[in-house]
Amino acid sequence: MSQVRDFTGKVALVTGSSSGIGAAIVKHFAECGGSVVITGRNQNNVKKVAEECAKLSKQGEKSVLEVVGDVTKDADLERMIKLTIEKFGKLDILVNNAGVGGFSSSTDENLMETYDKIFNTNLRSVMYLTRLAVPYLEKTKGNIINISSIAGLRPSASFGVYCMSKSALDMFSKCLALELGPKGIRVNSVNPAAVKTNFAATCGIDEKDPKVVEYRKNAKPYPLGRIGESEDISRGVAYLASDDASFVTGITLTLDGGALYN
Numbered sequence: 001m002s003q004v005r006d007f008t009g010k011v012a013l014v015t016g017s018s019s020g021i022g023a024a025i026v027k028h029f030a031e032c033g034g035s036v037v038i039t040g041r042n043q044n045n046v047k048k049v050a051e052e053c054a055k056l057s058k059q060g061e062k063s064v065l066e067v068v069g070d071v072t073k074d075a076d077l078e079r080m081i082k083l084t085i086e087k088f089g090k091l092d093i094l095v096n097n098a099g100v101g102g103f104s105s106s107t108d109e110n111l112m113e114t115y116d117k118i119f120n121t122n123l124r125s126v127m128y129l130t131r132l133a134v135p136y137l138e139k140t141k142g143n144i145i146n147i148s149s150i151a152g153l154r155p156s157a158s159f160g161v162y163c164m165s166k167s168a169l170d171m172f173s174k175c176l177a178l179e180l181g182p183k184g185i186r187v188n189s190v191n192p193a194a195v196k197t198n199f200a201a202t203c204g205i206d207e208k209d210p211k212v213v214e215y216r217k218n219a220k221p222y223p224l225g226r227i228g229e230s231e232d233i234s235r236g237v238a239y240l241a242s243d244d245a246s247f248v249t250g251i252t253l254t255l256d257g258g259a260l261y262n
Helices: 020-031 043-056 074-088 111-140 160-183 210-218 230-241
Strands: 011-014 035-040 064-068 093-096 143-147 186-192 252-255
Touching: 011 020, 011 074, 020 035, 020 043, 020 093, 020 230, 035 043, 035 074, 043 064, 064 074, 074 111, 093 111, 093 230, 111 143, 111 160, 143 160, 143 230, 160 186, 186 230, 230 252
Parallel strands: 011 035, 011 093, 035 064, 093 143, 143 186, 186 252
Antiparallel strands: none
C-alpha cells in the first residue's frame, strides 16, 4: 500500500477488521499514521491483524487496540466504545464493516431465522454502535462510513434478505447524514461488488454449493476485467474519512469495477 493520506492523531474503530476488507482498512489507516481499533470474534485473527498494524505504524503498539467481540451483542458493542475511549481518549472515525450474507428464498422454512441473523448483523448492530459513538464523534467532528454492497442497489432472486439489509443500511446512512450534519458529523456508504475475501466462508456458504456455482457461472464479467481487492475498498474508505471529502456526506460510493451497470 502507498501512503497517500495523513491520519496522524486520528482514531478509527473498524468492526469486523480481523480479516478481509476490514483488515485492509485498519492496515491502511495504520500505515497513514492513524490509531486503530481492531475488532472481530476470533482472538487469534484479531491479534494477527493488530501485529501487522503495529508494524505498519510509526507509533507501533501504542496505536493499536484489540477488542474481541460479537457485533450482535449489545454488551460487546458497548465494550468496544468504552475501551476505545479509555485507551485513546476520543474517536474520529467509525467504520461499520462487519456483515454477514447468505442465500434466502420466500419459501425457506428458516426464512425468518435467516432474516434475524442478517439484519441483526448488517443493520441493528450498526444502528446501536452508531448511537454509542455519536457523542464522541460530535466532539471530534468525525465521520461514519458504512460498508454496504451493490446488493443494496440492485435486486437478486437468491440473496433477497441480504439485498434488503444493505438497501436499508444505505438509507440509514442517508438519513443519518441529514440528522448528524448539523453536529459536524459526515456519514457515507461504500458499496463494493465482489471482492477477493473469505466472506463466503465466514457466512457458512459452501463454495461448491450448486447455487454458488450457478451464480458465478451466470455472473456478468466486470468491465475492468477483474473483481475487487480489499485494498480497492480501503482506499475508498480512506478518501471518505479524509479532509479531502470534507464536503461529502450522504453518498453511496460504488466501488465495483463497473459491474453494477454491466
